Amino acid sequence: MTLELLHKPGMAQLTSLGIGGNARVLAKVRDEAGLDELSRFVEREGSDLLAIGEGSNILAGDGELNLALVQMACERKAEAEISGTSVRVPADMRLPGLLSVLIKNGLSGMEGLAGIPGSVGGSVAMNAGSYGTDMQSSVKRVRLWTPEKGLFWKDAANLKWGYRHFSTGTDEFFLVWEVEFELAPSTEAEVRSRIKDTFDKKKATQPVTAKTAGCVFKNPEGYSAGKLLDDAGFRGRNLGGMGFSEMHANFLENKGNGTAAQALELMSQATEAVSDKFGVTLKPEVIILS
Structure with missing residues (x-):
């Protein structure tokens, strides 16, 4: 099939x-x-x-x-093709799996993405990032599929990138099929150490093992969404089975039998409180499907 x-x-x-x-x-x-x-x-x-x-x-x-x-959701095992400092992977490879490949081959440039879950394709489609780097920084080209054009490669420079944003430049439905990255030569020990440092830092400050959807809100220019939420009293705020994390206020956790209605109500309360207290409008980073 x-x-x-x-x-x-x-x-x-x-x-x-x-x-x-x-x-x-x-x-x-x-x-x-x-x-x-x-x-x-x-x-x-x-x-x-x-x-x-x-x-x-x-x-x-x-x-x-x-x-x-x-x-x-291809049935074959997602594997990387490596040529020098270029790495080509299918979009359904998990991002942590890609980082493991980079460790083994001593290729540097994506260490700041450690601890981000999800697939490579999904990470490109939202230009995932953390600790000063994002997917755009390392992407060389993307193989896309559209109903009209089928499969084709497009250089990263010819795509539209932004903060947690990626676009092909048209309104046509697209699927990320493959991605080629350009990295910098390093050593296995150095890349492993930097990825471990990043992950340890995240584990100490973010609920990386909880049921979350990553950061709930984008960081407004000049502000940290987490700090705004913290200062507005939303760290650990619960409603039913949903709650803002005790570790980091910009993460919503499903604490058991949570519902979207509870999550959206908490987000609405937080947005209103931050706006009233600081005059800053929070915008969702999480994709809301309703």
């Missing part, structure tokens, strides 16, 4: 936050041949389409969601 269709998939099983109702349908692309079938699926489903990776930055609404999801 090259394209597997799942009807009414549960968003709680498709996202790291573990909440949400059911989407209308999920198309799992099992191999390159499945892209032909995907073209017909996209044409049939129309506009309510979303490509997802491992769902590590998604807050899905409760109940029935009028969404058609597309996910790259």
